[in-house]
Amino acid sequence: METRSQVLWNPLLSDEHQDALKPEAHAVSYPTGTKLMKADEHSDYVIYLRSGLVMSCRWEQQPDGQERRTIFGLHGPGTLIGELAPLTGEPRSADLVSLRPVEVLHIPGDVFLRFLLSNPRVHLEVTRRLAKRVRELGEVQEESFLSSERRLARALLRIVESGIGVEGEQGLVIAGFTQNDLADLARLSRESVSAVMQQFKARSYIATGRARFTICDTAAIEALAMRRDRSLI
Incomplete structure (x- = not known):
């Protein structure tokens, strides 16, 4: 019988953290193919993925006039997504699309920032994951030479x-x-x-x-x- 690898299951927010956020955050379910965020939109909410799979991607114009999708990342359960927007105030850099049915927690930007200030361990882990994502984006550029x-x-x-x-x-x-x-x-x-x-x-x-x-x-x-x-x- 197939079981999820325990090594891979490393949720960022505990059940207690999610319960603490729920008075101001909202749990929502979406079917496969839903666009949860749009590139270039101005919004500051953050998404915590409780179940399912989503990808961050962007459609880019090619020299031949065709559009091609570039996938920047895949996000499984236990992942926080879109956390740069409330930190920088800049528009979204990519679309976020569900590849499977998902259940997410929508967290308003101001609620998310207050939560980080009151939970230094989570704040540190968010910083680490952001640094990892920046490194991976750099590798996407390098890969044209591989x-x-x-x-x-x-x-x-x-x-x-x-x-x-x-x-x-x-x-x-x-x-x-x-x-x-x-x-x-x-x-x-x-x-x-x-x-x-x-x-x-x-x-x-x-x-x-x-x-x-x-x-x-x-x-x-x-x-x-x-x-x-x-x-x-």
């Missing part, structure tokens, strides 16, 4: 870190994430993703199935992505 294998390996690791997988007999099972999504996350063509996935499958790094794939050898994927050298980047 091989297709390394770019896809890094994309797979982002999926692992999002906490959306469940442990199966062969490894970490990822459902509901298409090769198009992988291509947008790795900034590769779908054809390139398909070719590299076949290579990874031949090396037993991954296994594929109907509407899902399994990461069988996370250590090999991590080594390929050179994650051990990440502190030097």
Whole structure:
């Protein structure tokens, strides 16, 4: 029987924190495909993801006139999203779209800032996660110089870190994430993703199935992505 990896389940807010916020925050459920935030909009609320999966992305104009989606991040349960807006007062930098049905806690910006001031441990963890996200955005720019294998390996690791997988007999099972999504996350063509996935499958790094794939050898994927050298980047 598949169970969620306990290593990956690391919610930012405890049940007690959420209860303390509920008088002024609101729990809302949304179906798959809902746009929870829009790029360039002016708003200061923060979203705490209680269940489900969302992605932050932006559509960009290409030289040939076509638009292409770039996925900047994946966010699983226990994640706080949109926290820069109340801190900076600047418009949203990306769309936030649900990839699965989600349950979220909408937290007004002023309530969120007061909460941080009264909870230094959470404040520190928010700062750490923001720093990690900034580093990952920098890596998105670097990846145009990397091989297709390394770019896809890094994309797979982002999926692992999002906490959306469940442990199966062969490894970490990822459902509901298409090769198009992988291509947008790795900034590769779908054809390139398909070719590299076949290579990874031949090396037993991954296994594929109907509407899902399994990461069988996370250590090999991590080594390929050179994650051990990440502190030097």
